[in-house]
Amino acid sequence: MAVGQSHFPDMPPLEGVCLGTAMAGIKKAGRRDLVVIELPEGARVAGVFTRNAFCAAPVTVAREHLERCQAQGTAPRYLLINTGNANAGTGQTGLRDARQSCAELARLASVTEEAVLPFSTGVIGEPLPMSALLAGLPDALHNRASDDAAWKSAGEGILTTDTRPKGASVSVEIGSQQVTINGIAKGSGMIKPDMATMLGFVVTDAAIEQTLLERLLRETVDRSFNCITVDSDTSTNDACMLVATGRGASVSSEDEVAVFRNALQRVMTELAQAIIRDGEGATKFVTLQVNEAKNREEALAVAFTVAHSPLVKTALYASDANWGRILAAVGRAPVDEFDVERVVIDLDDVRLVENGGRAQGYSEEAGSAVMARDELTIRINLGRGEENATVWTSDLSHDYVSINADYRS
Amino acid sequence: MAVGQSHFPDMPPLEGVCLGTAMAGIKKAGRRDLVVIELPEGARVAGVFTRNAFCAAPVTVAREHLERCQAQGTAPRYLLINTGNANAGTGQTGLRDARQSCAELARLASVTEEAVLPFSTGVIGEPLPMSALLAGLPDALHNRASDDAAWKSAGEGILTTDTRPKGASVSVEIGSQQVTINGIAKGSGMIKPDMATMLGFVVTDAAIEQTLLERLLRETVDRSFNCITVDSDTSTNDACMLVATGRGASVSSEDEVAVFRNALQRVMTELAQAIIRDGEGATKFVTLQVNEAKNREEALAVAFTVAHSPLVKTALYASDANWGRILAAVGRAPVDEFDVERVVIDLDDVRLVENGGRAQGYSEEAGSAVMARDELTIRINLGRGEENATVWTSDLSHDYVSINADYRS
Numbered sequence: 001m002a003v004g005q006s007h008f009p010d011m012p013p014l015e016g017v018c019l020g021t022a023m024a025g026i027k028k029a030g031r032r033d034l035v036v037i038e039l040p041e042g043a044r045v046a047g048v049f050t051r052n053a054f055c056a057a058p059v060t061v062a063r064e065h066l067e068r069c070q071a072q073g074t075a076p077r078y079l080l081i082n083t084g085n086a087n088a089g090t091g092q093t094g095l096r097d098a099r100q101s102c103a104e105l106a107r108l109a110s111v112t113e114e115a116v117l118p119f120s121t122g123v124i125g126e127p128l129p130m131s132a133l134l135a136g137l138p139d140a141l142h143n144r145a146s147d148d149a150a151w152k153s154a155g156e157g158i159l160t161t162d163t164r165p166k167g168a169s170v171s172v173e174i175g176s177q178q179v180t181i182n183g184i185a186k187g188s189g190m191i192k193p194d195m196a197t198m199l200g201f202v203v204t205d206a207a208i209e210q211t212l213l214e215r216l217l218r219e220t221v222d223r224s225f226n227c228i229t230v231d232s233d234t235s236t237n238d239a240c241m242l243v244a245t246g247r248g249a250s251v252s253s254e255d256e257v258a259v260f261r262n263a264l265q266r267v268m269t270e271l272a273q274a275i276i277r278d279g280e281g282a283t284k285f286v287t288l289q290v291n292e293a294k295n296r297e298e299a300l301a302v303a304f305t306v307a308h309s310p311l312v313k314t315a316l317y318a319s320d321a322n323w324g325r326i327l328a329a330v331g332r333a334p335v336d337e338f339d340v341e342r343v344v345i346d347l348d349d350v351r352l353v354e355n356g357g358r359a360q361g362y363s364e365e366a367g368s369a370v371m372a373r374d375e376l377t378i379r380i381n382l383g384r385g386e387e388n389a390t391v392w393t394s395d396l397s398h399d400y401v402s403i404n405a406d407y408r409s
Numbered sequence: 410m411a412v413g414q415s416h417f418p419d420m421p422p423l424e425g426v427c428l429g430t431a432m433a434g435i436k437k438a439g440r441r442d443l444v445v446i447e448l449p450e451g452a453r454v455a456g457v458f459t460r461n462a463f464c465a466a467p468v469t470v471a472r473e474h475l476e477r478c479q480a481q482g483t484a485p486r487y488l489l490i491n492t493g494n495a496n497a498g499t500g501q502t503g504l505r506d507a508r509q510s511c512a513e514l515a516r517l518a519s520v521t522e523e524a525v526l527p528f529s530t531g532v533i534g535e536p537l538p539m540s541a542l543l544a545g546l547p548d549a550l551h552n553r554a555s556d557d558a559a560w561k562s563a564g565e566g567i568l569t570t571d572t573r574p575k576g577a578s579v580s581v582e583i584g585s586q587q588v589t590i591n592g593i594a595k596g597s598g599m600i601k602p603d604m605a606t607m608l609g610f611v612v613t614d615a616a617i618e619q620t621l622l623e624r625l626l627r628e629t630v631d632r633s634f635n636c637i638t639v640d641s642d643t644s645t646n647d648a649c650m651l652v653a654t655g656r657g658a659s660v661s662s663e664d665e666v667a668v669f670r671n672a673l674q675r676v677m678t679e680l681a682q683a684i685i686r687d688g689e690g691a692t693k694f695v696t697l698q699v700n701e702a703k704n705r706e707e708a709l710a711v712a713f714t715v716a717h718s719p720l721v722k723t724a725l726y727a728s729d730a731n732w733g734r735i736l737a738a739v740g741r742a743p744v745d746e747f748d749v750e751r752v753v754i755d756l757d758d759v760r761l762v763e764n765g766g767r768a769q770g771y772s773e774e775a776g777s778a779v780m781a782r783d784e785l786t787i788r789i790n791l792g793r794g795e796e797n798a799t800v801w802t803s804d805l806s807h808d809y810v811s812i813n814a815d816y817r818s
Binding site: 051052053054055086088089090091092093094123124125189190231232233234235236308309310311314315317318320322323324325327328329330331332333335338340353355356357358396397398400401402404405406 | 460461462463464495497498499500502503532533534598599640641642643644645717718719720723724726727729731732733734736737738739740741742744747749762764765766767805806807809810811813814815
């Protein structure tokens with residue numbers, strides 16, 4: 001299941017950026033499961049990674065290689081992604097396998113080992129099937145291309161339990177030049193990224209200085225991938241990479257940065273929302289908007305408490321306007337000196353809660369009509385300040401349980 | 410569904426304690442839904458209540474009445490409990506209804522209004538059906554008794570989605586006298602109590618000074634009801650009351666307190682575990698034991714992070730030894746400077762994780778054999794210190810979703 005229409009957008013080619021895929025048999029026969037993304041020389045690359053203490057081997061190696069490149073004044077040339085196996089919880093063997101994958105691609109492409117950044121997603125705790133992976137590399141390299149179809153194939157080649165590929169593309173004028181940002185992402189379960197996402201790869205042709213690139217990545221991820229949750233589980237493999245090839249317009253003045261940041265935020269948010277729309281077993285796309293909080297942390301805490309409540313999520317699945325569960329979740333959020341009399345809760349345009357109880361004039365029919373929608377907003381006004389936060393989530397359905405009870409079998 | 414055998418224990422009568430029930434039609438016709446517990450004069454009563462900011466009207470009124478009694482040097486004489494309606498999120502109307510219920514019982518029993526403490530459980534946000542409740546009071550008062558059957562009927566009369574009544578009874582020798590502690594509890598969903606429980610009523614014939622009684626309640630609840638979770642949702646109505654009638658042995662010396670605390674902890678833990686065994690849709694009773702933490706807060710944080718993970722809970726439901734999900738949940742727990750190389754995870758007697766990855770000698774068969782058990786322990790050694798914590802939880806099944814998607818319909 002998934003909410004809304006599937007739409008993989010047109011992706012304008014980015015000079016020097018080529019994407020290749022292979023069916024290496026890591027996930028299962030006849031499925032794209034290996035992706036190579038070639039970056040032009042001189043591209044700048046920024047990354048954010050999972051904060052899970054049990055981070056996967058490829059996360060450790062990608063961080064190391066990125067740092068080594070930066071120390072040398074060089075830049076990564078290849079992103080190597082496999083699905084079907086997370087190479088997580090695999091100890092020293094996992095690190096060796098991740099490094100060997102990079103070394104082999106480096107040999108085939110005649111670049112240094114640290115110019116390859118590895119990413120993996122899939123089942124945790126199984127050894128990476130190295131012979132299949134290594135055997136697939138020449139094929140993935142060979143068929144690389146820059147066109148629309150190559151972006152879509154790459155989008156397909158990184159999926160796990162996702163039901164469809166996720167892409168976003170925005171072009172804007174900066175100075176007199178067109179700047180393009182293309183992105184692909186995957187993710188469907190184990191989704192509550194923390195300073196990162198599931199896998200996201202975003203590439204622009206703009207020219208952006210490294211420190212600025214890193215800041216823009218952090219800022220836009222904080223308001224997109226870090227504001228989604230399917231099941232509150234932060235993965236061991238989350239990573240989001242932002243690449244600026246430098247072949248296009250320069251982004252450096254305040255105005256240029258503002259226009260670029262805005263476009264980048266659109267790409268990030270669209271990809272993050274696509275993950276929620278394709279959340280495991282999702283039948284609803286729900287926006288949680290918390291307003292009038294004392295600070296953003298408090299707003300996020302209330303939003304995530306509601307978004308993680310199994311009772312709210314099953315009520316959403318049942319299209320049951322069981323506002324008592326929303327109220328109970330808000331009431332247990334970690335907020336100091338919480339005056340519940342000031343809290344106002346709306347379901348889209350229907351007022352649900354005010355003055356500590358059910359709103360006057362609320363009718364079950366009006367509430368149920370909103371809950372029956374595929375996409376709806378729960379708006380919670382705390383009446384304590386001026387900060388706000390928006391979080392996106394899905395419901396908790398029978399299919400979520402089925403997918404996760406059967407995933408390995 | 411529920412895990413293990415149903416067993417409502419024999420409850421020795423406690424002098425002066427009478428329990429009466431009625432089928433008032435608050436929940437549905439032909440179901441016990443109204444309970445009155447009479448306490449003898451001079452009993453001491455301690456209570457802990459939900460920390461949910463949206464606490465229900467009966468919680469507010471029970472607190473007020475308890476404080477007023479204590480200020481006057483008197484004590485509550487009646488506990489009045491209804492199921493079928495939580496009287497939560499009902500604003501001023503709810504407070505008026507809770508007070509009126511107490512006033513009517515007080516009139517019938519010739520006691521003061523503050524000598525009645527009200528408790529409600531059931532659907533949130535609907536007005537309390539006052540005419541049914543008030544009409545049921547004479548019947549509940551009339552049929553009150555002290556015997557075993559009265560305790561069991563009271564246990565049945567406080568249930569919501571529970572599938573069976575929950576009771577515990579322990580007798581110990583203190584000095585040369587037998588002291589008895591009887592308790593009943595309800596709870597099945599919306600279970601992650603915070604400084605309290607769902608509803609729990611525990612009565613002893615011991616004579617215990619008020620301050621000591623309050624401390625014993627807090628200490629034993631902290632290691633029982635506050636260490637269970639079905640779905641991480643803290644209810645608006647949680648309350649646990651401890652009554653000491655004073656008709657039996659005095660508990661005041663250090664030795665007496667130690668023996669009594671131990672017995673009380675057994676009753677509290679048995680009731681708390683009974684709630685988990687009867688957790689909504691539960692097919693497994695899971696003990697999470699976190700050892701070698703720096704402090705108890707850290708141990709609890711790790712235990713609850715694993716216990717709340719929908720991915721761990723669905724793997725438990727599927728009897729799938731998907732230890733990667735356990736490892737990922739441990740890794741995202743809020744622990745500073747977490748050295749994952751030191752973490753050891755066992756499933757009962759099978760070592761799962763060590764040195765940052767799958768344990769040497771672990772086999773899928775051994776793991777699956779443990780996961781197939783109805784009752785199992787996940788033991789997580791952090792290797793950081795000497796503190797520990799134990800938390801009990803259930804799995805996440807199709808039935809959990811069905812029960813909560815259909816609850817109001």
